[in-house]
Amino acid sequence: MSASFDAKALAQRLFEAQRERRAIEPLTAERAISEREAYDVQWALLAEHLAQGGKLAGKKTGLTSLAKQRQMNTNEPLYGYVIDRTILADGAQVSRADFIHPRVECEIAFLMAGRLHGPNVSGSQVLAATRYVMPALEIIDSRFAAFKFTLPDVIADNASAARVVLGGSARSPEGLDLRLVGMLMEINGELVATGSGGAVLGHPADSVAWLVNKMAEMDAGGLEAGDVVMAGGLGEAFPLEAGDYVRAEFAHLGSVGVRCV
Amino acid sequence: MPLTEQQRQEAADRLLQAERTCTAIDPLTQLYPGIQVADSYDVQLRVIKAKTAAGARIVGKKIGLTSTAMQQQLGITSPDYGHLLTTLAVDDNGEFERARLIWPRIEPEIAFVLERPLRGPGINIAQVLAATAYVTPAFEIIDSRIKDWKIKFEDTVADNGSSAGHVLGTQRRRPDELDLRLTGVVFMQNGEDIGYSSGAAALGNPAAAVAWLANALADYGIGLDAGEVILPGALTKSFDANPGDVFRAEYDGLGSVSVRVV
Numbered sequence: 001m002s003a004s005f006d007a008k009a010l011a012q013r014l015f016e017a018q019r020e021r022r023a024i025e026p027l028t029a030e031r032a033i034s035e036r037e038a039y040d041v042q043w044a045l046l047a048e049h050l051a052q053g054g055k056l057a058g059k060k061t062g063l064t065s066l067a068k069q070r071q072m073n074t075n076e077p078l079y080g081y082v083i084d085r086t087i088l089a090d091g092a093q094v095s096r097a098d099f100i101h102p103r104v105e106c107e108i109a110f111l112m113a114g115r116l117h118g119p120n121v122s123g124s125q126v127l128a129a130t131r132y133v134m135p136a137l138e139i140i141d142s143r144f145a146a147f148k149f150t151l152p153d154v155i156a157d158n159a160s161a162a163r164v165v166l167g168g169s170a171r172s173p174e175g176l177d178l179r180l181v182g183m184l185m186e187i188n189g190e191l192v193a194t195g196s197g198g199a200v201l202g203h204p205a206d207s208v209a210w211l212v213n214k215m216a217e218m219d220a221g222g223l224e225a226g227d228v229v230m231a232g233g234l235g236e237a238f239p240l241e242a243g244d245y246v247r248a249e250f251a252h253l254g255s256v257g258v259r260c261v
Numbered sequence: 262m263p264l265t266e267q268q269r270q271e272a273a274d275r276l277l278q279a280e281r282t283c284t285a286i287d288p289l290t291q292l293y294p295g296i297q298v299a300d301s302y303d304v305q306l307r308v309i310k311a312k313t314a315a316g317a318r319i320v321g322k323k324i325g326l327t328s329t330a331m332q333q334q335l336g337i338t339s340p341d342y343g344h345l346l347t348t349l350a351v352d353d354n355g356e357f358e359r360a361r362l363i364w365p366r367i368e369p370e371i372a373f374v375l376e377r378p379l380r381g382p383g384i385n386i387a388q389v390l391a392a393t394a395y396v397t398p399a400f401e402i403i404d405s406r407i408k409d410w411k412i413k414f415e416d417t418v419a420d421n422g423s424s425a426g427h428v429l430g431t432q433r434r435r436p437d438e439l440d441l442r443l444t445g446v447v448f449m450q451n452g453e454d455i456g457y458s459s460g461a462a463a464l465g466n467p468a469a470a471v472a473w474l475a476n477a478l479a480d481y482g483i484g485l486d487a488g489e490v491i492l493p494g495a496l497t498k499s500f501d502a503n504p505g506d507v508f509r510a511e512y513d514g515l516g517s518v519s520v521r522v523v
Contacts, residue, residue: 179445179447180447182458182460182513183459195459196458197445198447199457251440
């Protein structure tokens with residue numbers, strides 16, 4: 001007999017793990033969870049954040065690069081939500097103690113000019129609905145011990161979302177080939193990664209299109225004007241420790257940094 | 262140099278024969294356990310001399326082992342260099358024969374072509390940029406004359422930086438038109454993406470790799486000449502090249518380069 005499925009109870013477990021900065025065992029260790037059930041848990045988790053005063057500020061993708069999929073041992077991306085108070089400005093300081101085992105990765109963020117709902121949304125439609133693209137860092141912090149999880153677990157856990165740091169400059173994607181935009185990432189002045197936009201599903205706009213279409217498939221709406229959308233990590237995610245200064249620099253887009261104390 | 266002149270010439274002859282017959286040899290670090298880096302560069306020069314005596318021309322230099330990953334793998338902290346020759350200079354969209362090589366691999370780079378000589382020591386990035394006529398997309402084809410790529414630093418140095426050939430793209434940019442660190446690249450094999458990177462992967466800045474080369478050559482009283490092609494180091498890991506493969510690399514603001522393996 002498998003345990004019965006209670007999305008709210010599972011969401012509550014994840015919410016408390018996050019609040020208490022305590023890693024838990026994967027939800028799927030008890031019972032298999034389907035993709036749709038996992039998104040139901042994610043939805044219940046979002047409801048809990050909203051009930052606690054958070055506001056929905058955007059969406060994020062996860063595991064959109066082959067490198068990340070390999071690192072996390074899955075072969076499919078996922079989406080999650082971005083809560084307003086998790087968005088920080090360039091140069092922000094975060095406290096290591098606020099997290100369980102944070103990792104940081106660099107991304108291109110989209111700021112949507114218009115509403116965009118799937119299905120069948122293409123990358124070019126995403127670009128047409130985009131006001132700005134911005135350099136960004138994302139701090140992820142799985143609520144599961146040792147970042148060990150299956151795809152339904154990480155979906156339920158809101159794609160490991162923890163913080164978003166947006167760079168100080170924003171520009172229209174027009175005239176840019178986002179697939180070829182180069183990136184470098186430094187931790188404490190040491191180069192740790194280089195990459196280009198294509199690392200996320202071949203093109204960051206295609207990654208956002210995947211998100212929109214997946215949301216439609218899950219009957220979860222889509223993107224709204226003003227949404228901040230994280231298009232996915234362009235490389236590996238690196239452990240973030242107290243004392244670290246992480247900086248990413250992007251061709252044409254500028255740079256973004258965060259300090260961890 | 263711990264090796265005798267006779268041993269160094271013998272090592273050079275072994276490498277030349279390995280290349281000619283397409284038959285890899287045991288690592289020089291095994292055949293000559295005392296071999297040091299200075300020996301290896303001497304062996305490399307002997308190999309190059311034999312090739313130029315046979316009609317090859319030197320077109321420039323290559324810098325290798327410029328990524329942290331490669332340096333860690335070989336347990337070293339410095340890059341190495343080798344010579345680029347006319348013998349396997351392939352045109353953009355051209356082809357090369359797999360069968361002529363032992364275990365070829367390919368990697369994307371940003372090539373520099375100099376318009377003024379550069380002579381170390383004391384060369385910095387700004388001087389490199391000022392001496393550069395243009396940068397252009399490039400592939401380096403690498404191959405090891407050492408069995409199964411089981412190379413130590415001294416092996417690859419003697420083996421001309423494991424160089425086998427190069428492909429230059431046709432688009433040219435003055436170096437002040439680009440931020441070379443942030444020039445993005447997507448590397449493709451048969452239409453599928455296999456690597457994403459930017460210029461910084463080569464020693465933090467490809468121009469820094471060229472400066473390193475100019476300064477390293479100063480130890481031997483050698484300078485870089487106007488017209489030389491410099492390959493400053495791979496931007497992604499290298500991939501095996503097999504017959505039928507088409508490799509293509511696209512660069513932000515710098516066009517693309519493509520080559521076919523037959």
